[in-house]
Amino acid sequence: MIPNGYLIFEDNSFLDSTVAKMNTLRKSGQFCDVRLQVCGRELTAHRAVVACCSPYLFELFSSSTEPSGVAHVTFEDLEPEAVEILLNYAYTAQLKAEKEQVRDVYSAAKRFKMEGVKQICGNYLLSKMDCRSAISNRIFASCMGDSHLLSKIDGYIQEHLMEISDQEDFLKLPRLKLEVMLEDNQSLPSNGKLYSKLIRWLQRTLLENGEQLESLMEEVQTLHYSAEHRLHGGSLFEGQAEVFGSDDHIQFVQKRPPRENDHWQIGPGSHTSLSPGSIDHLSHEWKYVASERTSNNAYLCLAVLDGLLSVIILHGRTSPQVSPSGTPCLLKSMSFEAQPEELDDRLLPPMHYARCGLGTAGLNGRLIAAGGYNREACLRTVECYDPLARTWSFLAPMRMPRARFQMAVLMGQLYVMGGSNGHSDELSCGEMYDLQTDEWTQVPELRTNRCNAGVCALNSKLYVVGGSDPSGQKSLNNSDAFDPVTKTWTSCAPLNIRRHQAAVCELGNFMYVIGGAESWNCLNTVERYNPENNTWTLIAPMNVARRGAGVAAYEGKLYVVGGFDGSRALRCVEVYDPAKNEWKMMGSMTSARSNAGVAVLGGAVCAVGGFDGNDFLSSMEMYDPDANEWRPCIDAADAI
Known part of the structure; x- marks a missing residue:
C-alpha cells in the first residue's frame, strides 16, 4: 500500500x-x-x-x-x-x-x-528453591543486598524451617547454644518475646562487655529464668552478681578474652562459592528470620547476628532447687535409681566422633561405624566397638571422606558405595574393607552417581538402590547389583516409587526398601524385592512416614528406627512382621535420631550417632525386647 x-x-x-x-x-x-x-x-x-x-x-x-x-x-x-x-x-x-x-x-x-x-x-x-537450597539462596541474596529477594526467601524459610534444619547447608551454619534453667512449673516466654530479648542481650554484650560472637558460640551458655520472669547469667549459681539491671535482665559469663580477628568473612571469588554463615551484606545487621518450638521447652531459631547468619538452639531445663546465689545440687535421673557415678560406669561408651549420615554394620561380633559428618567436616575415620571390652577403637580410615551412604557386609568384607564427600553431593566410587589386612581398596564404580542410596547384601551380591541424582533435585528408582567374583555391575528392575534416604535391609532372602523421600516428601511406603524373578512388590506401609531411618533384621522381623518425618527427628520405632504383613509401633528410643546407624550386635539391636534435631550425636543405645524399651546403659547388652 x-x-x-x-x-x-x-x-x-x-x-x-x-x-x-x-x-x-x-x-x-x-x-x-x-x-x-x-x-x-x-x-x-x-x-x-x-x-x-x-x-x-x-x-x-x-x-x-x-x-x-x-x-x-x-x-x-x-x-x-x-x-x-x-x-x-x-x-x-x-x-x-x-x-x-x-x-x-x-x-x-x-x-x-x-x-x-x-x-x-x-x-x-x-x-x-527447595529446602536444600534455601540457606545458600538467602546468603546469596543478602550479599547482593536484594531486600525483595530476601523477604521472599525468608517467607519460605519460615514455612519450612524444620525440614530445612535437616539440610547440609543449615547444619554447617555457626550456632549459639543456650540452656535456660527453669523453676518448677515455669515455661519459657513466647517465641517472639524470647528472641527479641536474646538479640538485645547479644547486642549489648558485644558492645559493652568486649565479648565476641565467635567466643560465645564455642560453648553452651547457661542462663537462669527466675520466678520473676527474668533471665540471669549462669554465673549466678556461683554467687556472681547480675551485671545488668535493665528490663532485659540477660547476661552471660565471659569465658575468655575477646579476640582481635574476626573469622566470619566472605572470601574472594565467585558469589556461588559462599559458605553458609557468610557475613550479611548489611554489616552489623540483627534480624530474627524464623523459629520453631521443637518441644515443650526447646526452640530452634534462624537469625542474623551482627551480620552473621546463625542458628540459635535453646533448651529449657528443670532448675536445681536452690536460689540463684546458692550451690546447685545434682539432678537425679528419672530413669535410673543409680547415683551419677554408678550411672557413668553403666552407660554405653560414646564414639570418639559425633557422626550423622554414617555407615554401620555388625562384623565378627563387633559394631563398625564409618564416615558420616558432624559440625566440622565430612569424616573418613572408622571406629569399631568391642562389646566385651566396652571400648571404641579406630580401624584404618576410608580412602576418602564419605557421608550419606550405607554399609553392607558381603562375604565377610565391608562395602561402602556412593554418598557425599562434603564437596560433591553424589559419588560413584566405592570401597571394600578387609578385616584381616585392615585396608580399604577401591571397587568398580557405580553405574550412576548417587547419594543417600540404600545398600544391601543379598544372595552373594551387593545391591545399591535408589538415592538422589547428580543434580540432587530428583530421587532415583534405579537398582543395580554388584558381583564380587566378576567385579561387574548389572541393572535390576527399577523401584515402583522413586526414593532416597530409604532404609534397606535383607530378610528371608528378600530385600526390603523402607520409607525414604520422593523429592522431599517423606514416604511410608515399603517395597520388597524378589531376586528369583527380579520384581518389586509394594507391601504394607509403615505407620509413620520417615526418611533417614535406620533398619536392622532381628529375630525374623525388621526394626525401623528413628528418621525424619518432614518436621522433626524421630524417636519412634516400628517393627515389621513378614508373616502377618503388618507394622507395629514399639518402645521409642531415649534420643531422637535422624540418619543414625543401626545394626544388630550380638543379641540386641543397637542405634548409634545421628542428629537429634539440635545436635550431632556420638552416643549409642540398645533395645531390650523383654522390657520393650531402649536403654543407653549396658543392661541392654547383657546378652552379648
Whole structure:
C-alpha cells in the first residue's frame, strides 16, 4: 500500500536476521570496539549495542576521556561465562543460562545495572528453591543486598524451617547454644518475646562487655529464668552478681578474652562459592528470620547476628532447687535409681566422633561405624566397638571422606558405595574393607552417581538402590547389583516409587526398601524385592512416614528406627512382621535420631550417632525386647 505517495514496507525477518548477524560478528571479533577482560578471559563486543543494554557501561563510555577507538574494561570479580550470557542477551534478547550459572548471571547483571535481568534471575531462584537450597539462596541474596529477594526467601524459610534444619547447608551454619534453667512449673516466654530479648542481650554484650560472637558460640551458655520472669547469667549459681539491671535482665559469663580477628568473612571469588554463615551484606545487621518450638521447652531459631547468619538452639531445663546465689545440687535421673557415678560406669561408651549420615554394620561380633559428618567436616575415620571390652577403637580410615551412604557386609568384607564427600553431593566410587589386612581398596564404580542410596547384601551380591541424582533435585528408582567374583555391575528392575534416604535391609532372602523421600516428601511406603524373578512388590506401609531411618533384621522381623518425618527427628520405632504383613509401633528410643546407624550386635539391636534435631550425636543405645524399651546403659547388652 502506498498512502500519499510514500512507499511503506515492513520486513518482519529483518530484525532477527540483523541481530543474528551482529552477534556472529561479535563472536568473530569483527568491527568490535569494546574488549572486556573478565578474570583473564577477553570478550569482545560493539560499544553501541552493549551501552544500550547496560546502564553501567553506558555511563562508563559516556564519561570516558580516552580518544575514540577500542575501549578496554576489566572485571576481576565476575564469571566470564556469566558475562558471555549477558552479551548474548544484549544481541538476541534471549537469556539462556544453566541452573548453576543463574547466581553468577545475577551478579554480573547487578554490576552492569541490568535490573530486568536481575529480576528474572531472582524470580528463577525463587521458582526453583527447595529446602536444600534455601540457606545458600538467602546468603546469596543478602550479599547482593536484594531486600525483595530476601523477604521472599525468608517467607519460605519460615514455612519450612524444620525440614530445612535437616539440610547440609543449615547444619554447617555457626550456632549459639543456650540452656535456660527453669523453676518448677515455669515455661519459657513466647517465641517472639524470647528472641527479641536474646538479640538485645547479644547486642549489648558485644558492645559493652568486649565479648565476641565467635567466643560465645564455642560453648553452651547457661542462663537462669527466675520466678520473676527474668533471665540471669549462669554465673549466678556461683554467687556472681547480675551485671545488668535493665528490663532485659540477660547476661552471660565471659569465658575468655575477646579476640582481635574476626573469622566470619566472605572470601574472594565467585558469589556461588559462599559458605553458609557468610557475613550479611548489611554489616552489623540483627534480624530474627524464623523459629520453631521443637518441644515443650526447646526452640530452634534462624537469625542474623551482627551480620552473621546463625542458628540459635535453646533448651529449657528443670532448675536445681536452690536460689540463684546458692550451690546447685545434682539432678537425679528419672530413669535410673543409680547415683551419677554408678550411672557413668553403666552407660554405653560414646564414639570418639559425633557422626550423622554414617555407615554401620555388625562384623565378627563387633559394631563398625564409618564416615558420616558432624559440625566440622565430612569424616573418613572408622571406629569399631568391642562389646566385651566396652571400648571404641579406630580401624584404618576410608580412602576418602564419605557421608550419606550405607554399609553392607558381603562375604565377610565391608562395602561402602556412593554418598557425599562434603564437596560433591553424589559419588560413584566405592570401597571394600578387609578385616584381616585392615585396608580399604577401591571397587568398580557405580553405574550412576548417587547419594543417600540404600545398600544391601543379598544372595552373594551387593545391591545399591535408589538415592538422589547428580543434580540432587530428583530421587532415583534405579537398582543395580554388584558381583564380587566378576567385579561387574548389572541393572535390576527399577523401584515402583522413586526414593532416597530409604532404609534397606535383607530378610528371608528378600530385600526390603523402607520409607525414604520422593523429592522431599517423606514416604511410608515399603517395597520388597524378589531376586528369583527380579520384581518389586509394594507391601504394607509403615505407620509413620520417615526418611533417614535406620533398619536392622532381628529375630525374623525388621526394626525401623528413628528418621525424619518432614518436621522433626524421630524417636519412634516400628517393627515389621513378614508373616502377618503388618507394622507395629514399639518402645521409642531415649534420643531422637535422624540418619543414625543401626545394626544388630550380638543379641540386641543397637542405634548409634545421628542428629537429634539440635545436635550431632556420638552416643549409642540398645533395645531390650523383654522390657520393650531402649536403654543407653549396658543392661541392654547383657546378652552379648
